[in-house]
Amino acid sequence: MRYSFRQLEVFLAAAHYENITRAAESLSMSQSAASSALRDLEQQFDVQLFDRVGKRLQVNELGRSLRPRAEALLEQARELEAALSGQSSFGHLKVGATLTIGNYLAVGIMARYMGEQAGATVSLEVANTATIAGKVSRFELDVGLIEGELHDPDLEVFPWRDDELIAFCAPSHPLAQCERLTDEDLLSATWILREPGSGTRQTFDRAMHGLLPELNVLLELQHTEAIKRAVEAGLGIGCLSRVTLAEAFRRGSLVPLPVPHRDFQRRFYFILHRQKFRSPGIERWLELCGETG
Missing domain, CATH: 1.10.10.10 (Winged helix-like DNA-binding domain superfamily/Winged helix DNA-binding domain)
Incomplete structure (x- = not known):
């Protein structure tokens, strides 16, 4: 050799x-x-x-x-x-996840993965879709879990699970009592949104086609918890994944805003480099993710 x-x-x-x-x-x-x-x-x-x-x-x-x-x-x-050496073949896995997935779904999968195999470890990087895709493309991450649509010739994209965005506000907000929001309501509202480049923002922008240039966007933030706190404080209304809002809806600190005429449906995806070797660890990680779908 x-x-x-x-x-x-x-x-x-x-x-x-x-x-x-x-x-x-x-x-x-x-x-x-x-x-x-x-x-x-x-x-x-x-x-x-x-x-x-x-x-x-x-x-x-x-x-x-x-x-x-x-x-x-x-x-x-x-x-x-x-x-x-008689060691686990699972080894160390480098996973990237977007904020919604990383903060609300990935930790449970990590616990199961590491609990199955002695010595198996996972490092989790949480960032927006564009950042995770770039790192998978450069082999800096073994697998990515994203919430945005992606078109990259170097990456394989596999559907994982369905999700949807929910518009929401504080219980004291004037729109909180509305049975459904109209386009006029959407245009009159002040919005607190995720930043461009995130999968959540991509879905929101697609759903709001025809209204985007006229929307009143007060803040664009990178963290879902910051958006929820800003909305709870009455600074405006937001739109995030149902996964991130379940606990706040149960507590009553936030309330959903029905927008039935706008399509907020989306999917979560796995991404891998097309030429990445699929180790047993990667294959098992994908299996565990599928079991949570």
Whole structure:
């Protein structure tokens, strides 16, 4: 074999950090050793995997095409090593989830996953749909759980479970007593919304077609709890996933606003890189997610 797993690790770390010093630090290597490993890999096959711009390494077209295969090869090598050592093949799983899913659904799945296999661990990153998709695309996350529609040729998107958004307000709000909201009500209201780039905002914008330019949006916030607190304080009305509002509706601190003529239905999705090796851990995670659908 004309390459080593260490060379592949350096290649992947350099592609991730775009800097050989940071790549070396991530692998507990010296900068000179990492540089030598990457140089030897390229010279052995007479190829160039990066465009060098000052101290920055930008992976080129050949490097991008090889990256998923190198990722898969190293993942399988880790599984083989774990099996030979008599350890769990599930290992460490890197999961990304959008805010609604991460805060209200993913933690229970994590508990089941780690409870099944001794030594299995999960790191969970919570961000909006655009951020999670980007990290899955760059192999920084093994799997993503998102609430927005996505079209990316590098990613596979699988439907997971149905969801819907609910408009809501504080019990003291003037609209709280309305049996149903009209378009005039929607236009006269002050809105507290999720930020652009989130799956929730994507669904809201689609549902409000024809009204968007005229809506009075007071605040755009990244966190659902901040939106709920602002609405409870009487600053306006909001629109979030039913999953995030169930407890507040039970307490009576917020009340739903029926908008039957607007379609707030949506779906949650799994996303994986098309060339990502599906380890037993990834497969089991997806199975557990499916059981919560």
